[in-house]
Amino acid sequence: xxxxxxxxxxxxxxxxxxxxxxxxxxxxxxxxxxxxxxxxxxxxxxxxxxxxxxxxxxxxxxxxxxxxxxxxxxxxxxxxxxxxxxxxxxxxxxxxxxxxxxxxxxxxxxxxxxxxxxxxxxxxxxxxxxxxxxxxxxxxxxxxxxxxxxxxxxxxxxxxxxxxxxxxxxxxxxxxxxxxxxxxxxxxxxxxxxxxxxxxxxxxxxxxxxxxxxxxxxxxxxxxxxxxxxxxxxxxxxxxxxxxxxxxxxxxxxxxxxxxxxxxxxxxxxxxxxxxxxxxxxxxxxxxxxxxxxxxxxxxxxxxxxxxxxxxxxxxxxxxxxxxxxxxxxxxxxxxxxxxxxxxxxxxxxxxxxxxxxxxxxxxxxxxxxxxxxxxxxxxxxxxxxxxxxxxxxxxxxxxxxxxxxxxxxxxxxxxxxxxxxxxxxxxxxxxxxxxxxxxxxxxxxxxxxxxxxxxxxxxx
Amino acid sequence: xxxxxxxxxxxxxxxxxxxxxxxxxxxxxxxxxxxxxxxxxxxxxxxxxxxxxxxxxxxxxxxxxxxxxxxxxxxxxxxxxxxxxxxxxxxxxxxxxxxxxxxxxxxxxxxxxxxxxxxxxxxxxxxxxxxxxxxxxxxxxxxxxxxxxxxxxxxxxxxxxxxxxxxxxxxxxxxxxxxxxxxxxxxxxxxxxxxxxxxxxxxxxxxxxxxxxxxxxxxxxxxxxxxxxxxxxxxxxxxxxxxxx
Numbered sequence: 001x002x003x004x005x006x007x008x009x010x011x012x013x014x015x016x017x018x019x020x021x022x023x024x025x026x027x028x029x030x031x032x033x034x035x036x037x038x039x040x041x042x043x044x045x046x047x048x049x050x051x052x053x054x055x056x057x058x059x060x061x062x063x064x065x066x067x068x069x070x071x072x073x074x075x076x077x078x079x080x081x082x083x084x085x086x087x088x089x090x091x092x093x094x095x096x097x098x099x100x101x102x103x104x105x106x107x108x109x110x111x112x113x114x115x116x117x118x119x120x121x122x123x124x125x126x127x128x129x130x131x132x133x134x135x136x137x138x139x140x141x142x143x144x145x146x147x148x149x150x151x152x153x154x155x156x157x158x159x160x161x162x163x164x165x166x167x168x169x170x171x172x173x174x175x176x177x178x179x180x181x182x183x184x185x186x187x188x189x190x191x192x193x194x195x196x197x198x199x200x201x202x203x204x205x206x207x208x209x210x211x212x213x214x215x216x217x218x219x220x221x222x223x224x225x226x227x228x229x230x231x232x233x234x235x236x237x238x239x240x241x242x243x244x245x246x247x248x249x250x251x252x253x254x255x256x257x258x259x260x261x262x263x264x265x266x267x268x269x270x271x272x273x274x275x276x277x278x279x280x281x282x283x284x285x286x287x288x289x290x291x292x293x294x295x296x297x298x299x300x301x302x303x304x305x306x307x308x309x310x311x312x313x314x315x316x317x318x319x320x321x322x323x324x325x326x327x328x329x330x331x332x333x334x335x336x337x338x339x340x341x342x343x344x345x346x347x348x349x350x351x352x353x354x355x356x357x358x359x360x361x362x363x364x365x366x367x368x369x370x371x372x373x374x375x376x377x378x379x380x381x382x383x384x385x386x387x388x389x390x391x392x393x394x395x396x397x398x399x400x401x402x403x404x405x406x407x408x409x410x411x412x413x414x415x416x417x418x419x420x421x422x423x424x425x426x427x428x429x430x431x432x433x434x435x436x437x438x439x440x441x442x443x444x445x446x447x448x449x450x451x452x453x454x455x456x457x458x459x460x461x
Numbered sequence: 462x463x464x465x466x467x468x469x470x471x472x473x474x475x476x477x478x479x480x481x482x483x484x485x486x487x488x489x490x491x492x493x494x495x496x497x498x499x500x501x502x503x504x505x506x507x508x509x510x511x512x513x514x515x516x517x518x519x520x521x522x523x524x525x526x527x528x529x530x531x532x533x534x535x536x537x538x539x540x541x542x543x544x545x546x547x548x549x550x551x552x553x554x555x556x557x558x559x560x561x562x563x564x565x566x567x568x569x570x571x572x573x574x575x576x577x578x579x580x581x582x583x584x585x586x587x588x589x590x591x592x593x594x595x596x597x598x599x600x601x602x603x604x605x606x607x608x609x610x611x612x613x614x615x616x617x618x619x620x621x622x623x624x625x626x627x628x629x630x631x632x633x634x635x636x637x638x639x640x641x642x643x644x645x646x647x648x649x650x651x652x653x654x655x656x657x658x659x660x661x662x663x664x665x666x667x668x669x670x671x672x673x674x675x676x677x678x679x680x681x682x683x684x685x686x687x688x689x690x691x692x693x694x695x696x697x698x699x700x701x702x703x704x705x706x
Contacts, residue, residue, distance in 0.1 A: 356641030404518030438684030448480030
């Protein structure tokens with residue numbers, strides 16, 4: 001960690017090269033966090049709602065098998081087609097097969113972090129399928145050939161001027177026009193043509209109800225509805241943890257989701273999909289992709305309660321100052337850092353360390369995932385699995401040994417402080433990451449223990 | 462009341478005055494202080510870096526030093542939290558459990574155990590309070606801005622007893638300073654940026670001192686203040702509560 005160019009530390013260092021931009025990113029997301037606070041305070045029962053949601057998800061995860069079977073049974077009875085995918089590859093293949101059956105090579109897709117996780121767009125592109133993301137933020141990053149940097153606000157890292165340039169290049173808007181309303185209207189006209197001509201629509205799923213076999217998709221733009229209602233084939237992709245037991249539980253989750261995400265009382269559209277309309281096909285793909293493994297990891301099981309609101313990102317002081325792309329995974333921020341190591345511990349070994357363990361994430365989480373504790377636990381797992389950098393491991397071993405022997409500790413401390421006073425450049429140089437932008441503390445001649453021995457002359461020594 | 466003083470290693474080595482202030486303050490309030498001389502470190506630096514398994518000897522040593530005492534007081538929320546959450550000693554877990562329940566961070570010991578209502582302290586300055594995350598969100602020394610819950614703050618309660626002290630309101634009351642243990646060097650860029658932003662908030666409120674219940678956060682902020690040539694100083698809350706007339 002630290003030296004490679006693909007770790008959080010190095011990517012966030014690059015992000016910090018432009019301090020004004022970091023300030024803008026931080027303030028934008030802090031504003032969203034404040035909106036969330038205001039919305040939460042409008043409900044005196046907020047903390048009780050969080051606790052209730054957490055318990056409902058606890059029940060769901062503890063009985064996931066039954067709920068999945070119930071959901072499948074009801075969905076089939078409703079006339080939907082249900083597919084099961086063990087991993088990302090199977091999921092992508094299922095989508096492609098549906099498209100090939102229909103002899104279709106273009107489609108619209110509303111926001112789905114699962115399809116990001118499975119890298120569906122790249123897979124379909126390699127197979128000659130043209131995908132148009134219809135969420136405005138996702139369309140923007142798609143045009144920029146980037147990944148979303150935030151699960152709710154995919155292009156939050158982009159300034160309106162940059163979006164104006166992108167639209168000028170791709171949608172033919174006038175150069176230099178960065179007026180948000182104008183650009184939104186241009187996107188609307190551009191996307192309207194796609195909605196009208198595409199016969200397949202992919203959507204994500206926010207909540208799937210085991211009791212009824214229906215599912216709910218939440219958007220602010222209505223793009224999921226526009227896609228699904230105009231298409232002959234609707235494919236809904238969902239992780240198996242998206243289930244809730246009963247329809248009445250939506251009352252808990254829908255109240256929490258938008259307030260936590262953006263500070264809105266509810267998303268503009270919370271659309272229920274139950275069955276295909278006459279002549280339409282409705283496919284539901286239930287994807288595991290590591291979720292069963294995570295369910296089996298006791299310390300990390302609760303991470304599957306996540307409803308993808310993004311509140312932990314908005315509140316995270318590290319995320320706000322490092323940008324979503326520095327996490328080099330589909331789901332950035334604190335929640336991403338506890339989900340990603342489950343998929344590939346080696347590749348994402350740096351992420352649980354990209355945190356100060358301040359705990360703000362756990363406090364805003366609407367389903368009360370103990371995110372910061374899980375970050376701590378992942379650190380232990382990663383180190384035990386041998387993925388800590390060798391230098392760090394050696395330093396820690398030496399440190400642990402020195403600190404476990406009082407004599408060594410006293411002597412070591414004395415020598416180090418004396419050297420800091422006598423040869424400060426030994427510490428005050430660019431090899432010392434502390435010193436790069438901070439002064440070292442002034443080393444005193446005497447420790448507290450020295451002072452105590454001299455001044456207190458106690459009997460208990 | 463006999464109190465065993467647990468002085469974190471970096472305070473012992475770099476900020477002896479904080480240890481002295483803690484000791485004097487507790488003595489003033491009628492406590493008899495014992496300082497187990499063979500104490501070193503709580504083991505947090507290793508554990509937070511993912512090397513909890515290397516802290517076994519540290520944990521045993523901690524137990525040996527402190528298991529005899531009914532009250533263990535530490536002028537650091539972070540080290541206290543680490544002991545409370547992670548002190549486990551195989552074969553001696555009952556004792557470890559007891560120590561975990563007997564360790565207190567200084568300000569919570571003052572407000573909850575000693576139930577201090579008056580302090581003979583004077584510090585005529587404008588002061589900003591840095592809420593350290595482990596003390597605040599871990600030990601619940603203060604209410605957290607994320608929660609819909611009534612406000613309270615043990616450090617503020619105490620600072621209000623100090624004559625002449627003027628407490629500044631911050632724009633972001635409980636944002637992390639970015640120290641984070643080894644995070645401060647492994648994620649140097651973000652760590653420093655977080656620290657600079659915290660410092661800027663305090664400077665905007667025109668404070669003369671930044672205080673807090675964790676010297677590690679203050680050490681980080683001090684490093685940034687000094688590099689920036691600022692005259693604002695950091696002072697551990699024990700030093701302010703112990704500041705005499």
